[in-house]
Amino acid sequence: MSAVVSSTAPVQRAEAYVGHQHPGYALGRRRLHVVGLERLTDRVLHVELADPSGRPLAAFQPGSHLVVEAGEGRRNAYSLTGDGFNPATYAISVLRLDGGSAWLHRTLEVGGELEVEGPRSMFPAAHDQQHALLVAGGIGVTPVLSHARAAVRAGRSATVLYSYRPGHAAHLDDLHELAGRPGSRVRVVEATDVKQTRVSLTGLLADQPFGTHAYACGPSGLLEAYEEAAELAGWPASRVHLERFVAPELDPGDPFTATVASTGRRVEVPSGTSLLEGLLAAGVPVGYLCKQGVCGECRLPVRAAAALDHRDVVLTAEERQSGAHVMACVSRGRDIELDL
Amino acid sequence: MTTTTEAPVPPIAPLDTPAVRAFLAQPLDHMARLPWPFPDGYEAFRYSVNVDQARVPRPTLAGEWGRHLVDLGGAEYPTIMAERRAVLAADPARVKVLPGMELACWDLLLYYFRDLALSYPEVMHLDERVDGDADRFRWRNDLLGTDQEFTLGREETLPCGPLEMLAREVPDDLLLVRERDGRLHFDAGAVTFAAAWSVSFDVGMDMYEIHGPVPRMTGSGMTARAEQFLLRMPADQVFRRVNWNVAASPTRTYDISLEALPAWAGDMDAALAAGTAIPDCQLRIELEHFVRLPMSGAVTFNIRTFMASLAEVRRFPAYAAQLATILDELPEDLATYKGFAHLIPQMVAYLRS
């Protein structure tokens, strides 16, 4: 910030903030009705959900997932299998393991309810793709099916490689159905053991049209083989996409203490609360705008700190090094003494 | 000069209802809706990633702005839309959609129609699930007399593409960005009111290319920060940003695009010669809204342009004084880029007189 600028903190908003107005854009935690259950294999349960009052559901990009309540205090992510276009229902397929997935298998019944959040998009399709190579391993078929369906809707072409253990091929029939539609530009390749999968991966990655994007989801062994084969085949990283079924990091951070130097006031900032929120709650005035760590409005001078965890995109590398400032809306630390 | 066959301009025919009459009878006051761009006490302007949460009404000395995603413009709405539609009909190149962005245009159309119907329920209506079909909608805009049924995703059910359809209904210029090859790209737009830039030239650019002409922006790291913000912008919130300028034409012409340069380039010199330029100079505010659209992941950068003349600004002495101070202090590179460096002394004198 240049010295010439005499900027004052903006007027803080008292009004409640409204994100989207229409219910068709609701993404927060809400309860949906279970309107369909289907056992796809002995370990995979397909679950269909709808809004209890028949309101439209938020559309989503292919490859999105829902965060689903899966037992006491437990929330798991499950990929949506639909194409995301103006969906009447949300559909997920859950492989039974030990914890929340087993709870879902045990507990869900048609007519019952399920708490969900999202959809969230972390595995989207590139809009410049000339062709899609979709690679699925086991239950990783769920987002791949979503991508294949979206490609069909957009009239685009896709090659699907599905690697599964015989007898455990959830959604294989759906993929064949997509490929079999008149005029379909979807092709399905199957592999039923590790060797076949590797051979197919290598062969397919060597022979895709210019401008193809590849997407893979499956067990880590498959994903490693995929990344390796893509690199060997000369694919730039910008064309190689994947999703791992491990929990995304929603890091709420550790609690810490901030001190206002001028008054000696100590403010406890709990986990999941930002420094900015902590200070505002304690009545310490701080200007802010975006609360996303980009606008630079909430920059606070730091006198001393045991540790600073910069999570913004405002401060330069040198500024971070110096530790003289912290962006209160996103960054954290330990025992921060603020020069206020 | 080559003759271009102009498409017919879709007629504007307001319905005769009490709500429409009341809406169109609102007093025309350009200052009342103008998003005053400077915080209280602000005396020196520099660019910043000044994004803020949207849909929060902001009072000003003259009125209020920012309550809704779309400000129709009150009684001026039909005038703005007539200009918009005439430009679209005469120059189809103002609408540019790169391959792969078709779905994003539908996403945008549906989002805006739904939002408009909820913001202006007396005059705008969206019927959903027409005949029980979740993809069928009926849009009615009583202020312009639009009544259009359509099927989402089916271009043949609209008189034009979805992006142009929306552009015919709202005063905002519509811009869509999406990540491609690791960077955010401006890959679809319907822009009739660009301030001296051209949508057909800019479409397909990344944020660095677009902002190349803007002094200091990329060099200060601002382009990178703006891009990061848009890439990480959460899907459940809507943001906005305000930009300001003094328009190159001292008239209320919205279309001062680069395409139309030959039509407006002489306006300022003519008004200067006639001695009327300075009071008529237009403080031109762009209110930009960022929405992440769910079906495509595209982010909007929709620009609503507001104008008030310096004469109108001068009715509010505090604003006139603040604008004079800011113009006076503005570094030359910024004033030159904005295009009014040569007018500053006269504008400052006028605002202070």
Added chain:
Amino acid sequence: MAEVTGAPAEVVPPQHPSLPAWPTEPPSVDQTGTSHLVLALGGGEDAASTARSWLAVAAAQAPTTLGVLDDVDDPEDRATLLGLVDRARTGVRVLVVGGQYDVMQALALLRARGAHESELRAFVTDRRELPVFCGHCQSVTRAVVEPGGEADCRGCGRVLEVHEHAAATLGAFLASDARAGAS
């Protein structure tokens, strides 16, 4: 004047205009590619010799195709180029050499076919000709001009002033009516 205030002088960050950044030497062949497409444009001897040296390196490493196109504006040459792109497989690296006009237009065509920046390398043998995009009629003119100079639009006949602003997607420099406003 400045000495009365204690404030340090404002540091003005540098401008980054949008202009193609051509290397001064032909770039090397990207050895991570699994095939190569070398495009020699415009029929010049400089382009041919650069293409030949790329070809030698590339072909020793991976299957390589050479495309020689005398005129990127010629529909037949364009079709040839698109045919080469259609036959190319992901993993290919494309090397383009020729005059600035030809190279910018060919790169735009490749980008329209989905090329990513990491797949493209280019060398410009001379900058005599620029692709000039008319902001009024949207046509692109091949013109001997530099940014800041003037050129006649082949679409609408206006005298255009070429801006210091280029678009990769279009493969052209922006230009607008140089006489606008003059009465």
